[in-house]
Amino acid sequence: MQEDPGFYDYWPYRDRPKIEWPNGARVAFWVAPNIEFYELDPPNNPFRTPWPQASPAVLGYSTRDYGNRVGHMRQMELLDKYGIRGSISLSTALCDHHPEIIELCKERDWEFFSHGIYNTRYTYGMTEQQERDMIRDSMETIHRHTGQTCAGYLAPALSHSERTLDLFAEVGTELFGDDGGFYTCDLFHDDQPTPIRLRSDKRFVSIPYSLEMNDTIAYVVNKIEPRRYGQQIKENFDRLYQEGATSGTIMCVPTHNYQVSFPHRMSAFEDALEYITGHDDVWVTTGREIAEYFLEHYYDSTLADIADKTEASS
Template sequence: MFAEPNLYDYWPYEKRPKIEWPGGKKLAFWIAPNIEYYEYQPPHNDWRQPWPKGNPDIIGFSQRDYGNRVGHLRLMELLDKYDLRGSVSLNIALLDHHPEIIEDCVKRDWEFFSHGIYNTRYSYGFDEAAERAVLEDCIKSVEEKAGQRIRGYLAPALTHTERTIDLIAEYDFWYSCDLFQDDQPQPLKTKSGKLVSLPYSLEVNDVITYGSLSQSPSRYADVLKRHFDQLLEEGEESGTVMCIPLHAYLVSQPHRIRMFEEALEHIKAHSDDVWFATGREIAEYYREHYWDQTLADINAQGLATGGTGFSGAGK
């Protein structure tokens, strides 16, 4: 038994080496629309039931289908208005089920990163061969049908095995969205590669705010503004990262979209201090400019712990 997964070292927020984003920006901001497919009758998994109400769940399926039929176009048009590119957390099956959505993303030069094949097929119970097959399918399919080499990973329904982090590093993914330990990027301990834990968010994820917390649209907009204001203030000392993970079947509902737009207006009003980027761009910049500096600081403070090391140091 392990007390913790030992995927990263404890690294106190204060007194870290300063991060400065391109152009001297204080905060790196990215938006992650989750473009997902939930199967009507998903295969059984002993560890977790895909539909809490049981299979099949007509209501649950149709609610999520709203995003793919209506919500994504509404969200895309709003992000176009504010000149914002999405970093798509993609269930790879969407390439086949809804190629028209993929075409809309490609036309806008949005980034794709992997969110598994379906959001109703979990990593629990996978052996290594099965997990490798999924990763290889994700890489190959997006390259062939969307013309991109995916570099980010968010596990399907946030489900993992003990191998997941090492495997995505081995397959030359640059960042993981599955850890929520910080407001700045941080190197992860892997057997190979240079994998960054990139700040995603559960706190401002619309699944949590609208689903688990039942917040009103106005409350959600206020949370986003306050979250942004705090990170921007702290970015004066060292660059921070803010991500807004979204699901079009939630945020793009007619009674919610206008309040979300208010939050975007507030954020865009600070354009002089904000780097509007994709997840890939943020991870790439950090790997190139701050990876070695971070590891040197952790070692200098005597914070490095045993176990799996940082294979990518100095590479």
């Protein structure tokens, strides 16, 4: 039987201490555009095949290329319209392949966090040193091209190991001290931030990144139509907004510029953004800002509450 990884304790959603977001907001809302680079003929990984068809995978590759050529511009302009700064889940090879995209995002003060180097190279099968080197490369690349100290991590193609969070925090500390490597999007277990237990004892937090709201999950896995996806985003927000009256919640919409940005899908997405940002008591923010706020104001009290509840139930 596989053991629990031990990153966090069980902490029931009910009767938690109240979180109050800035200006009394009920919901901290952030959009995470995955801006990725896929290789036409990536190195073989025995644990996972990058493309479902034989090489050269022109179909899959060119669809992703559409995202970086067309879809990114379309989505960026839409987020501009509603005053949303993206938190980019970045395949850092994009810094070399498409530096013009990086510059456009820098102009808008978007956040850059690491999504590995290529989205066709996975953590599966790596040694600890290989994974550490990959994480370091991605964080150094972000800093070199943007000046930002990388705060967050989402493993490439969600291919993390049991060491990923420890390594990301450790490399972040080595490179940037407390300003680097302090939140993850790789855990999908809650609608509020969660302190994460690491071998380094670094103050580290999991920030909700919803697979249910992820456009690839919606369109490719669940195979729903654009209108229904837009409605799901609004319904998800409505529930979190309702619960946020008691204690602040987080809503993330992860997007891909080769999914949500096709012409026939954009109007439903825009309708959902207009609906959410039309509420005054919503904090439209970034993943980094949420993590920083929680670490400063609620991290210690949350740990104390978890310890009290754990002791009471034992």
